[in-house]
Amino acid sequence: MNITKNKSIGKEIDLGLNYYQKEDQVLIATDCIIFGFNGQNLKILLIKRNFEPEIGKWSLIGGFLSKDENLDEAAARVLKTLTGLNDIYMEQLYVHSNIDRDPGQRTISVSYYALIDVESHNYEGIQVESAKWFDLKKAPKLIFDHDEMVKKAVLRLRRRALTKPIGFDLLPEKFSMKQLQNLYESILDKKIDKRNFINKINSLDVLNKLNEKDMTSSKKGSYLFQFDRKKYEKKVIEGFNFKI
Amino acid sequence: MNITKNKSIGKEIDLGLNYYQKEDQVLIATDCIIFGFNGQNLKILLIKRNFEPEIGKWSLIGGFLSKDENLDEAAARVLKTLTGLNDIYMEQLYVHSNIDRDPGQRTISVSYYALIDVESHNYEGIQVESAKWFDLKKAPKLIFDHDEMVKKAVLRLRRRALTKPIGFDLLPEKFSMKQLQNLYESILDKKIDKRNFINKINSLDVLNKLNEKDMTSSKKGSYLFQFDRKKYEKKVIEGFNFKI
DNA sequence: CCAAAAGTGTTTCCCATACACCCATGT
DNA sequence: ACATGGGTGTATGGGAAACACTTTTGG
Secondary structure, three states: HHHHHHHHHHHHHHOOOOOOOHOOOOEEEEEEEEEEEOOOOOEEEEEOOOOOOOOOOOOEEEEEOOOOOOOHHHHHHHHHHHOOOOOOOEEEEEEOOOOOOOOOOEEOOOOEEEEEEEEHOOOOOOOOEEEEEEHHHHHOOEEEOOHHHHHHHHHHHHHHHHHHOOOOOOOOOOEEEHHHHHHHHHHOOOOOHHHHHHHHHHHHOOEEEEEEEEEEOOOEEEEEEEEEEHHHHHHHHHHHOOOO | OOOOHHHHHHHHOOOOOOHHHHOOOOOOEEEEEEEEEEOOOOEEEOOOOOOOOOOOOOOOOEEEOOOOHHHHHHHHHHHHHHHOOOOOOOOEEEOOOOOOOOOOOOOOEEEEEEEEHHHHHHHOOOOOEEEEEEEEEHHOOOOOOHHHHHHHHHHHHHHHHHOOOOOOOOOOOOOEHHHHHHHHHHHOOOOOOOOHHHHHHHHOOOOOEEHHHHHHHOOEEEEEEEHHHHHHHHHHOOOOOOOO
């Protein structure tokens, strides 16, 4: 068998010349799973569609890839459009490509996920009125295959939390140990023993304890912590094993 | 700000009507990183391009997505075209989308990786003369961003080997413990203590020891093993922690 | 008899887990 | 005084890591 007779590879041979070029071109979308945290629960940012198809239903935010950008840039642009923010941590997740996933037309979507602190970006940041934070556990059903995207994102976030530190993007600059534990419990969807959690976090050595207390949560007040950026990023690179 | 004024989302509103549809459509390719194992070293299957651009250089096998299939199907078709085989384990890896990644035209490529046993598919399977197995460590420089794809695939395979059993697809049906250890050492790129490895594998309980020996490797001969499909697949689902 | 690969157990150490009481403060 | 959430340490068990000698047999 000669390679030039093969359809899948043959196309490339005729590059720039034949009908395949036009015929098989498709639209590329990117959809963003935006996770947030408010100190208590893991949240997800959704948008109510005010256009067809599926008008009135909830969906991830998304947009199409333009000729002049790569996917990372497209995802960042879409995120900026909605939240007004640059420099958000984003990671490519998965490509969804089923033929009829979008009933309107053949579209392939690359999902990205982002992590942000809800409080810092609630009113100033979110510029689209139809966008709303939902508790992850109480989120409505989404259009197309967006629920599947979210499911994959949750799994990825969970795995990430078990191998790299999480929180820099999801927590305010100063936070209590309890908030950090709430974050981990939300992501892993399980209760963690308080002492074991603190021991583990301390052994990671990525936090600086401040001489400041958060007095809103209790009468005694709870010490606030900060991530030590250098130590944190070192752990992001080398990773660890968070068995908890 | 109204969402309908937003570029990234606005496009969707005009669905089926405006120039964006044609303008921003692009070609979707899929490239396959095909890992093989011969009992000694981890291999990768490459193809020498006999067409432009980059004629004569080595590349991953790939092809374009058609209108009538999703990406998994496209990757399986491309693989079948080259190796003649169905039912190969494949996994989606990553999307590469830089604007100029393919100098010929704007193309976005979704990489997949596959695992196969080199011996079983060497002569019967590989039907393209210009395809060749390379030792992963001695592979030539590849075209475009294919080296980056391979790098990501190796990392993924490594992570997989640490959390799920590996070998069903990469080893012949019957294999020696030494071969399995060679496989792990190739993937993890480190020496493993023989006794610790055997203890670990035995504790996983996914192998059946046969009453057969491979007499080619030594005078004494080494016992052959088989994967117990059910136990193996159970471990694939539940995962484990292979610290080695 | 010797070279070459196969096969086999034990000890040590670290880390994950389980677990309960006192502290500080505002009301 | 008491209710509420904050903060702290230890004992146990299991799994990873380090480690060396005997067995088999073809040449």
